[in-house]
Every structure is written in structure tokens, then in C-alpha cells.
Amino acid sequence: MSSSNPSDSSAHSGAAVLATGPALRLDGVRKVYGTGENAIVAVDHASLTVDGGEIVALLGPSGSGKTTLLSIAGGLLAATEGTVVVGGEDISGHSPRELTEFRRSKVGFVFQSVNLVPFLTAEENLLVVSELAGARGTVRKQARARAKELLAELGLSHRAGNLPAQLSGGERQRVAIGRALFNSPALVLFDEPTSALDTKIGEQVMELIQSEMRSRGTAAVIVTHDTRMTHYADRTVRIVDGVLGLGDAAGDDH
Amino acid sequence: MFLALSEMRRAKVRFGLLAGAVGLLVFLILFQQALLTGLVNQFIGALKNQSADVLVYNAQARKNLEGSIVLPDQATAIAAVEGVAVAAPLGEGTFTVLAGDEEQDAVIFGYELGGPGAPTTLIEGRLPEADGEAVASSRNAADGFDIGDTVTVVPNPGGTATTFTVVGLAEEINYSVAPTLFTDFAGYETARRAVNPDATQVLPSVIAVRVVDGADPTVVADAITAAVDGTEGLTRQQAVDESPGVASVRQSFSVILLLFYLVVPLVTGLFFLIVTFQKAGALTLLRAIGSPAGPLVRSLLIQVVAVVLSGAVLATGLFWLASLGGGGGLGITVEPMPVLATTLVVLVLALLTSLAAVRRVLRIDPIAATTGAGVQV
Numbered sequence: 001m002s003s004s005n006p007s008d009s010s011a012h013s014g015a016a017v018l019a020t021g022p023a024l025r026l027d028g029v030r031k032v033y034g035t036g037e038n039a040i041v042a043v044d045h046a047s048l049t050v051d052g053g054e055i056v057a058l059l060g061p062s063g064s065g066k067t068t069l070l071s072i073a074g075g076l077l078a079a080t081e082g083t084v085v086v087g088g089e090d091i092s093g094h095s096p097r098e099l100t101e102f103r104r105s106k107v108g109f110v111f112q113s114v115n116l117v118p119f120l121t122a123e124e125n126l127l128v129v130s131e132l133a134g135a136r137g138t139v140r141k142q143a144r145a146r147a148k149e150l151l152a153e154l155g156l157s158h159r160a161g162n163l164p165a166q167l168s169g170g171e172r173q174r175v176a177i178g179r180a181l182f183n184s185p186a187l188v189l190f191d192e193p194t195s196a197l198d199t200k201i202g203e204q205v206m207e208l209i210q211s212e213m214r215s216r217g218t219a220a221v222i223v224t225h226d227t228r229m230t231h232y233a234d235r236t237v238r239i240v241d242g243v244l245g246l247g248d249a250a251g252d253d254h
Numbered sequence: 255m256f257l258a259l260s261e262m263r264r265a266k267v268r269f270g271l272l273a274g275a276v277g278l279l280v281f282l283i284l285f286q287q288a289l290l291t292g293l294v295n296q297f298i299g300a301l302k303n304q305s306a307d308v309l310v311y312n313a314q315a316r317k318n319l320e321g322s323i324v325l326p327d328q329a330t331a332i333a334a335v336e337g338v339a340v341a342a343p344l345g346e347g348t349f350t351v352l353a354g355d356e357e358q359d360a361v362i363f364g365y366e367l368g369g370p371g372a373p374t375t376l377i378e379g380r381l382p383e384a385d386g387e388a389v390a391s392s393r394n395a396a397d398g399f400d401i402g403d404t405v406t407v408v409p410n411p412g413g414t415a416t417t418f419t420v421v422g423l424a425e426e427i428n429y430s431v432a433p434t435l436f437t438d439f440a441g442y443e444t445a446r447r448a449v450n451p452d453a454t455q456v457l458p459s460v461i462a463v464r465v466v467d468g469a470d471p472t473v474v475a476d477a478i479t480a481a482v483d484g485t486e487g488l489t490r491q492q493a494v495d496e497s498p499g500v501a502s503v504r505q506s507f508s509v510i511l512l513l514f515y516l517v518v519p520l521v522t523g524l525f526f527l528i529v530t531f532q533k534a535g536a537l538t539l540l541r542a543i544g545s546p547a548g549p550l551v552r553s554l555l556i557q558v559v560a561v562v563l564s565g566a567v568l569a570t571g572l573f574w575l576a577s578l579g580g581g582g583g584l585g586i587t588v589e590p591m592p593v594l595a596t597t598l599v600v601l602v603l604a605l606l607t608s609l610a611a612v613r614r615v616l617r618i619d620p621i622a623a624t625t626g627a628g629v630q631v
């Protein structure tokens with residue numbers, strides 16, 4: 001299996017690979033929805049290693065299992081079979097409670113559709129989970145400072161007090177990125193981050209994702225079905241019918 | 255706290271409307287309860303606010319003062335029952351009287367001066383000390399029953415008019431929603447004879463009993479019922495609660511009150527269920543990015559408490575305004591205990607019905623965030 005592991009590809013380019021080992025390791029991951037006749041194999045024996053700081057594009061047509069794979073890596077969905085290790089933590093056998101804690105502290109997720117709480121401002125959207133987890137005193141103070149800092153970095157300081165409805169699509173996506181980075185994860189998972197944006201804004205968002213990941217040395221898996229977006233990644237992994245395969249290095253467009 | 259308050263701050267109209275609706279309903283509950291108390295007081299305030307520990311009725315009267323007569327033998331036997339310190343006659347009757355230049359119906363109670371059966375809520379003047387003196391209900395002071403006014407019992411043919419002078423006013427001593435006078439038993443006798451000149455003997459309606467110090471009125475009342483044939487002893491509270499009019503008034507009101515008590519929690523429960531459904535996407539997102547379910551449930555419950563308490567504050571304000579208007583002559587007063595008790599009951603019921611929304615929150619599957627569906631029933 002390891003010979004076909006796409007992470008063995010030597011196409012790794014500029015990202016700072018941290019010495020702490022891979023950000024994500026999937027080993028023989030299989031996901032079957034339903035049982036018996038209705039069983040759908042969404043992901044079939046997928047193995048993938050994403051190094052620290054590496055940006056991987058996961059490219060595949062609709063229904064190929066991209067979201068399923070990302071959900072498994074992000075601790076939202078339990079694999080039917082296989083091992084999932086994120087930042088050195090094996091989450092394969094985690095209880096729902098442990099997975100909640102894991103999602104809160106170890107991984108960032110930018111979802112395809114709903115990413116922001118509509119009745120919270122941009123800044124509150126960054127803070128909400130730490131608030132709900134009971135941040136008090138200095139922890140809370142630090143969280144607020146971090147939210148301000150992140151928003152400033154993302155060029156959103158002037159939007160900190162705005163509700164999502166008052167933001168443009170690109171701004172909303174930037175807030176979502178800030179929210180995903182808030183807990184300083186080693187790995188951020190993006191599910192079609194540009195699908196709701198027009199091409200120009202989409203490219204800006206991809207550039208932002210790329211530079212934010214690079215500057216932090218954060219690894220990322222970016223799901224897309226758009227080959228024009230893959231050149232922002234260090235490496236592209238294809239998925240068809242739940243099966244992973246090698247893609248061209250640094251995207252398909254050159 | 256953070257999530258609950260942020261949401262309410264940004265949906266002021268929605269939460270404000272709910273708090274307003276809860277406030278109105280709680281106000282209606284408070285008002286109905288006060289109305290009931292006022293009405294009950296007008297029916298049997300005279301029994302509630304008199305000094306006898308036990309009232310002994312004729313067993314056939316079915317706890318109705320109007321239909322009760324106690325015979326002299328029975329009265330003697332009652333006085334001999336253990337635990338009875340004083341047993342004195344108490345007469346009650348409805349008479350046509352001339353008061354404030356107007357003929358009207360009034361109830362006259364006759365009790366033995368200094369004995370049990372005297373009004374206990376005197377607020378002005380004094381108790382009667384001689385024949386022809388009476389205490390009136392303060393509620394009717396303006397209708398010709400104020401201190402110094404004279405009230406004349408209109409006699410039947412052959413009878414002699416008899417007149418009482420009001421020397422004191424007592425609170426909540428009405429009976430059967432009529433103007434009410436308390437006078438001495440001899441005065442009551444004279445009034446009886448005015449309308450029924452042929453009566454040989456005027457018998458008491460009930461016997462008013464004062465129990466010996468330390469005796470339990472309930473025990474004494476039961477002892478009298480058991481010992482004296484054809485009588486039924488009732489404590490003051492029993493006489494009030496089991497009075498035929500009171501029971502039926504209470505029953506009609508309790509149906510209405512029960513409905514209100516049910517409507518408030520249903521409205522809040524439904525509201526929060528709908529709101530929870532509407533923001534399922536946001537709740538799913540929060541679960542997906544690592545919020546435990548507990549804080550989300552807590553946030554919901556905080557909102558329920560906030561809405562009910564705001565509603566209760568509004569209701570108390572409205573109730574207070576209504577009491578300034580006098581509540582249609584029913585003498586509605588704002589008392590802290592009923593307000594607090596009602597608020598507490600409504601709050602508990604609202605929390606119970608919001609369990610439907612809580613259940614919904616607990617059933618959120620964070621995986622739904624990846625599909626954007628958010629709602630998974």
C-alpha cells in the first residue's frame with residue numbers, strides 16, 4: 001500500500017516541513033455508508049500522508065468521496081476501517097467527546113457551505129468556540145487578542161464588528177479561514193473553498209490560503225473539483241470513486 | 255452566556271415579542287388570580303375575617319350559612335364538647351335596608367359582643383358596643399355604609415323598622431357580594447323580627463366557637479360533629495373553602511387559569527423549538543468546530559430564563575398599573591408572593607417545554623456541517 005501512497009511523491013516544493021512528523025496520515029481508510037444492498041463505498045482503502053506545512057489539493061469529480069475523506073481526517077466522521085493520525089494523535093478510536101475536543105484544539109475546517117454563525121460578528125465568530133469551551137481570565141484575554149491579530153492579518157480589522165450578512169463572499173471566506181486558524185492547528189481542511197466565489201475572488205482566496213499556510217507552516221488539504229486551483233498546492237492527489245491516485249505535481253495546469 | 259446574549263441582542267424584536275407575549279399572559283394569570291381572590295373575598299370575606307375558630311352548622315345545611323339553623327339543645331351540647339372554650343350564637347340573614355337614601359340588599363351578621371364571630375379586620379372606628387351599632391365593610395362605605403351613616407332594615411307589614419348606626423369599618427367582611435354589617439346578636443334578632451313579626455324565637459344560623467388555648471380547631475370541629483347530632487363543625491378555613499359558592503367560583507377560575515398556565519409554556523416551548531430549527535445550521539457548525547453540546551444547551555436555557563423573567567417583570571408592571579385602577583372595584587393589590595410563585599411556576603413549565611428544543615440540540619450530528627444541510631431530524 002505504501003508504494004502507492006501519494007505522499008511518496010517527490011513533488012514537494014517550498015513549504016517548510018516541520019520536524020514533528022506528518023500533519024496527517026491516513027492508512028487504509030475505508031468508509032461505507034449504509035449496509036447490505038444499499039451500501040455505498042465512499043472511500044476505499046485510502047492512504048495519504050501530508051507532511052507538516054504541506055499543501056495538498058484533493059481533486060476529484062462530484063460524488064467521488066472528497067468530503068467524506070476530509071470529514072474523516074477532521075474527526076467529524078468515523079472511518080469504517082483504517083487508521084487516522086492527525087499531528088501525531090491517532091483519532092481512529094476516539095469517542096465522540098474526544099473527537100469534539102480534537103476538533104476544537106487540533107484541526108481547522110473550512111466547510112463548503114455554512115461557515116459562520118449568522119448572529120455573531122466576524123470577531124465573535126472567531127471567539128465563539130473558545131467562549132463556549134469556557135475561556136475565562138487570561139485565556140479569554142489572549143483569545144481576544146489573537147482574534148484581533150488574525151483579523152488584522154486577514155485584512156479584516158475594519159470588519160471585526162460586522163455580522164456575516166454585512167460581509168462580501170470573499171470577506172466571509174476570509175473570516176472562515178481566520179476561524180479555522182484560530183486554534184493554531186497543524187492541519188487545516190478546506191472543502192471546496194472557492195466553489196461559491198467568482199473566479200477572481202476565488203483566486204484571491206486561494207492566494208490568501210496559500211500565504212497563510214506558508215507563513216505559519218500549517219499543512220492543508222484543499223478539496224476542489226476545479227483544476228485551475230490546484231497550482232496553489234504543493235501536490236495534487238486525485239480521487240475517483242473513493243480511490244486515491246497520484247496527480248501531477250503542483251497542479252494540472254502546467 | 256456569550257452565545258445566548260449575542261443572539262438575543264441581534265434578534266431583539268423576535269425575543270422582545272416573545273417576552274411581551276409571555277408578559278401579557280403572566281399578567282392575565284396574575285390578574286385572574288387577584289380577581290379570584292377578590293371575588294372569593296366578596297363571597298365569604300365575612301367568614302374568613304371573623305374571630306371564631308370553629309363554626310358549627312346544621313348538618314342539613316350543606317355548609318351553607320343561609321340554610322343553617324342551630325337549635326338551643328344543640329347549642330348547649332356544643333358548649334359542652336371538649337376543647338370548646340366559648341360557644342356563642344352567630345346569626346346571618348339578607349335584608350332589604352335603606353342606606354344612603356336607597357333601598358338595597360344587605361347581609362347582617364349578629365354575634366355576641368366580646369365573643370367569637372367578631373370581625374377581625376377593623377380599619378377605622380370601633381366594634382359595636384351597644385344595641386343599634388354596627389361595623390360595615392369598608393368596600394361599601396361610599397354606598398351609605400360609612401362611619402356615622404344609619405342603615406334601616408325595611409320592615410314587612412306588621413314589623414317595626416330597626417336602625418343601625420355604623421361605628422366602624424372592616425376590610426373584606428362581605429358576604430354573598432352584598433354590603434355587610436356586623437352587629438350584636440340582639441340587633442340581628444330585632445332585624446329578623448322586623449321582617450318576620452310573628453317569629454316566636456330567633457335562632458342562630460351557626461354556633462361560633464372559640465377553642466381552648468392550644469387546642470387544634472380541626473380536632474374540636476370533628477369532635478363537635480361526632481358528639482352533637484345533626485351538626486357539622488367546620489374550622490374557619492374549612493367554612494371558607496367548602497362554602498358552596500366559593501367552590502364553584504374557584505372551579506370555573508381554575509379551568510381558565512390552568513389554560514393560561516399551559517399556554518405560556520407551550521408558546522415558549524414552541525418558540526424555542528422553531529428558533530432552534532432555524533439556527534440548526536449555526537448549531538451544527540459550532541458542534542463541528544468543537545463546541546460540546548452542553549454549552550449550547552445551557553445557552554438555550556439561559557434564553558428561556560431570560561425571556562420568562564423579562565415577561566414576569568413586564569407582567570408585574572402591568573399588574574401594578576391595573577391595581578392603580580382598582581381592578582374594577584375588586585380591590586386588586588400587588589403582593590410579592592403570588593407574583594413570585596406564579597413566575598416560578600411559569601418558569602419551571604417553560605423550562606420543561608423547552609426540553610423539546612434541548613433534545614433537538616442534543617441530537618445535532620456535527621457531520622451535517624459538511625453537507626450544509628444542518629437540519630437532520
Ligand SMILES: Nc1ncnc2c1ncn2[C@@H]1O[C@H](COP(=O)(O)OP(=O)(O)O)[C@@H](O)[C@H]1O
Pocket residue numbers: 033034040041042060061062063064065066067068069
Ligand atoms: N451520509 C451519507 N449517506 C449515504 N451516502 C453518502 C453520505 N454522504 C455521502 N454519501 C455518498 O458517498 C459518496 C461520496 O460523497 P462525498 O464524499 O460527499 O463526495 P464529494 O464530496 O466528492 O462530492 C457519494 O456517492 C455520496 O452519495
Ligand SMILES: [Mg+2]
Pocket residue numbers: 066067068191
Ligand atoms: Mg463534497
